[in-house]
Amino acid sequence: MKPQSMTGFARSDGYWQRYRWTWELRAVNGKGLDVRLRLPQGSDHLETDVRKRLAERLARGNVQVALSITLAESRLELVVNEAALQAVLDLKARLGDVLDDKPLSLEGLLGLRGIADFREGEEDSAALETRDGMILGDLDVALDRLCAMRGEEGEKIVAVLGRQIDRIAELTGTIEADPSRTPAAIAERLSEQVGRLVDAAPSLDSDRLYAEAVLLATKADLQEEIDRLNAHVAAARALLEKGGPCGRRLDFLAQEFNRETNTICSKSNAVAVTAAGLELKTVIDQFREQIQNLE
Structure with a gap:
């Protein structure tokens, strides 16, 4: 389904x-x-x-x-309260000597409250x-x-979600392919940063600075986040292809998309990567908004 x-x-x-x-x-x-x-x-x-x-x-x-x-x-039925009718007849019999001998008429009996009533017939x-x-x-x-x-509405939502997932995959690829992530670019950037620090403070140990810079560069690497984004893209596509109620699981994936994108933006040291990350956040917000309509 x-x-x-x-x-x-x-x-x-x-x-x-x-x-x-x-x-x-x-x-x-x-x-x-x-x-x-x-x-x-x-x-x-x-x-x-x-x-x-x-x-x-x-x-x-x-x-x-x-x-x-x-x-x-309408199918009305006349329902007689037999107990109430008998009570009236018994009273008439007991008070016969006191009351006049005028007989009780059907009209008179029907006029007495509780003796008879019309109600809708039941099957x-x-x-x-x-x-x-x-x-x-x-x-x-x-x-x-x-x-x-x-x-029908679900088909339209799935089509929109599919385009948004494609855009997330495209932007993830843009970040992964950005020149700032090549080993040569990273090495050049580290060398410039360490050089400026040594020029500013000649007494600093340049070997120690390089070691610290390499450690920071390792922590700032985006490959782990990129790999997780690609895995989430594959999982989202699989859920939509499988069908059935999947809104809650897609909402969880949207949270994970957002988490990885926030990390990329915080680690980014390139304008192009930051720009792609911010656009990713916009697409993810739109993705999550559409998911709220899905069962």
Whole structure:
């Protein structure tokens, strides 16, 4: 699977008999997978399945999931509170001698609070199970669309990252090939520095100065940092080629790119190397910014 972006939107609609429903999924960047559900009353039993399906398809991102269910037609049922009705009839019987003999009418009984009420008819358990299965099936449709959108955006991000990695490799090569790093240039520079020190202070031991200069030159050598930058470039390319969730590992590599570049800039004793190092830092910052959008 190719690397995906963490941002996207998807929607799916479905119906069954008198039920209509709509799923809406919105995803933005996040350090991990954070799912926030908004389910209609009476649909809480779907939460476990919804979270499981999202976790199987998504690795990172803040995802808002909303389900709305409406009834295309109403089916009211009259529900009688048998206990309340019997209590009223028992009271009528006990007080028959006191009250008039006018019989209780249906209209009168329905007018008594708590005796009867109209409510929406419910399906049996088998029908509700069928409906819920279709609702979850449409969640899969919305997830397919969300992953497709994230995949398309991911392809664009990977293309940008590939160009930035190429630029990092190019600038690393520029630093490695800079004339200031040739043995002849280093020797000439050391000789000039030691010569100026001896001229300024003839009493200094020139052999000791040369030894110290060689030690400083060894510490200032950039080859180790260059080798690590090249290794990180190869690792970043391998991650993008392998695909799948790789944002966190690329972010770690971006930190390592930055660490080696900072060291190169601090060791540099050539204007061209410093300039390439500063441009490297700019490209690495752009690289890291793009990574924040990648799953």
